[in-house]
Amino acid sequence: MNQRSAARLARLQRALAEGGSLRLAEAAALCEVSEMTIRRDLAAGQGELLLIGGYLMRGDDPRHAPVYDLAAQRDRHAEAKRRLCERALATLEEGDTLFIDCGTTLMPLAMGLPEDLSLTVVTYALNVAEAVSARPGVRLWLLGGAYHDSSRSFASDEMAAAIRAFGLNKAFLSAAGVHPRHGLSCFHFHEVAPKQAAIATAERRLLVADASKQGLVRPARFASLADIDEVIAE
Known part of the structure; x- marks a missing residue:
């Protein structure tokens, strides 16, 4: 992962520090890049942020557990x-x-x-x-x-x-x-x-x-x- 990609992910993590979610378009606008660039950043990351149903959210946020039983x-x-x-x-x-x-x-x-x-x-x-x-x-x-x-x-x-x-x-x-x-x-x-x-x-x-x-x-x-x-x- 290059330095700019890491900086964008860090910025998004700060934006989601208190939980919640961001639309992919909102995340792209926040970082002033395209949605595809955000997708590439996420793919290169370590799973700290997830893209689910068009929404970006923290991977460790228990409120967004991906499995329903x-x-x-x-x-x-x-x-x-x-x-x-x-x-x-x-x-x-x-x-x-x-x-x-x-x-x-x-x-x-x-x-x-x-x-x-x-x-x-x-x-x-x-x-x-x-x-x-x-x-x-x-x-x-x-x-x-x-x-x-x-x-x-x-x-x-x-x-x-x-x-x-x-x-x-x-x-x-x-x-x-x-x-x-x-x-x-x-x-x-x-x-x-x-x-x-x-x-x-x-x-x-x-x-x-x-x-x-x-x-x-x-x-x-x-x-x-x-x-x-x-x-x-x-």
């Missing part, structure tokens, strides 16, 4: 997720057709669907479907395709079109990252299409996010905060 996430912030889902449950109305996103945040919602309401649930998450299937009076649509064990969810090229075919009253969405400027993001790119289809289709879009997701940027961006009607947060 659903089993490991199950018990994290469980009480906060339960409280938030209680508030989400209070929004339900008789006859609602709901989209319930994948992950662990919305599991208390899926497990707590009231038995005295006639509801339809659309999901691409196996864990959500298993919980919903145990609720009497709830009609379940599980969208299939290739199975991804890390998030216990399915993916297919037809899934977005299938979601748009439903008349969704409410879409309950989860995100691994909620950033005021960079919007909503998740770890897995196969989740982007169903999330965006639900946002485009639903009458009301509700994001449920505990405090651990605030201020983070994950690899796969799927929406801005302006695309959401209500944020249920701590």
Whole structure:
């Protein structure tokens, strides 16, 4: 690595010293070089900085861990997720057709669907479907395709079109990252299409996010905060 390249990486590390992320274009502008030059600098570096989904971030920042494991996430912030889902449950109305996103945040919602309401649930998450299937009076649509064990969810090229075919009253969405400027993001790119289809289709879009997701940027961006009607947060 030459001296100028090392100096640029050092400058970017200082800019990210307190965490967060930079768009590749922002990093290039900060160093007054092209985006390709920044890519070459990163390739020549030792992994101190990473480029994930168009965002530059510190390699040692634990908030940007590149791996999502659903089993490991199950018990994290469980009480906060339960409280938030209680508030989400209070929004339900008789006859609602709901989209319930994948992950662990919305599991208390899926497990707590009231038995005295006639509801339809659309999901691409196996864990959500298993919980919903145990609720009497709830009609379940599980969208299939290739199975991804890390998030216990399915993916297919037809899934977005299938979601748009439903008349969704409410879409309950989860995100691994909620950033005021960079919007909503998740770890897995196969989740982007169903999330965006639900946002485009639903009458009301509700994001449920505990405090651990605030201020983070994950690899796969799927929406801005302006695309959401209500944020249920701590």
